[in-house]
Amino acid sequence: MVDHEPQTVPLDAWHRSHGARMVDFAGYLMPVQYEGIITEHLHCRTGAALFDVSHMGQATLAGPAAAAALERVVTGDIAALKPGRQRYTLLMNQAGGIVDDLMVANFGNHLLLVLNAGRKHADVAHITAHLPTGVTLTPAFDRALLALQGPQAAAVLAELIPATAAMRFMDAIETTALGTDLTITRSGYTGEDGFEIGMPAAHAADVATALLADPRVKPAGLGARDSLRLEAGLPLYGNDIDESRTPIAANLGFAIGKRRKMTWDFLGGAAVRAAHDNGPAERLVGLRAEGRAPVRAGATLHDAAGAAAGQITSGTFAPSLDAPIALGYVRADLATDGTALTATLRGRAIALHVSPLPFVPHRYAR
């Protein structure tokens, strides 16, 4: 919750000069679109889209056995994360609920964490409370973060920063290029190949301008980012996952390291283990609706017998599929692909069915 004026990102003026429509998102004025969400979305699936995600929180974790210290509160095998590699992981509470989902990159002498904008302050307090003496989490929330995403992203970036040519999915490098120090990971939130590039705020406009100078690159806003991630079946914190949902219910069991599943020795591990062993009451599933009307977050779901079945947590119109798609939690017995459900939309029943995820295949450079 933010009860003060929204903050601006370092690229605020840059966005406005490129025709962005700015909206308040998680306490920041962010570009929701430039040309239009559908155009930007489709460009990310065919070319290269440049997103500003500087509202997200970058933070470094350093000190002896920093990885082991982080493992107290996250589900991933961070100790086994090699230098130069990045991993998706989940920050947990005592009850087995998800405090945040985050990326962790190993840069040798420190870990780089990328946290959700609306959670970053709470995350830092939560992680810090569980750190041993000597391990320090240092927020770098003033740093900018750009995402270059799409099938042309690698070719574009390799021309500007040759070191990126050798990277594969989830690689992470620190390098000096475009006049500044950069952190670059080959990852993103669109389902496409792409990179996330961190830099000091003062250099963000220069880097963004250098990337946009390539005719294959177009700016894209958070509107397209949301429809892209939903097509890719990637959960949005606050919608699809939160402190009331376990990783098992959220279908994020893959984010619990194999070694961690032997010991369950992370905060909330016992509760997650119980959900894993007994099965959760509800599961997050993909849903496709008949017709063209988007069924959005908050809509309640019913099974074929009319009994309560769950709730939509994210829903939009998928530009790549020209059809509505959604994510939602349904009773575990209804979570199999093809299960017919209904949602009530403006007093009318809309037919949906459980659909495999992702809706649009991932195209990572593995």
Next chain:
Amino acid sequence: MTEIRFTKDHEWVSLDGDIATIGITDHAQSALGDVVFVELPEPGRSVAEAEACAVVESVKAASDVYAPLAGTITEHNAALADDPALVNKDAEAGAWFFKLRLADRAAFDVLLTADAYQAFVQSL
């Protein structure tokens, strides 16, 4: 002779006899962004002034479209079902939403003139 008036809900209303044609303004379509779905009232339905009777969905959100005046729906624009993006391309002409036989022809005159609507938009 048709006259065009506007509402603070960003709708345009064109009157021919006692039949009003209603759509959303260019300002509204621009603010909504890409329109992906339009739900329209069925002919024969009686609507009260300010009653929500159509829905326009963009990628991001659903918005109601209101009956600017009381009356009976006589027709809706079936072309919008097949091509909702027409709302973005031709909001103030081809992408009309529905036609309404006004219960009270005189009520039309209280709607905003083009100049008054422009002034309203600029005040936002």
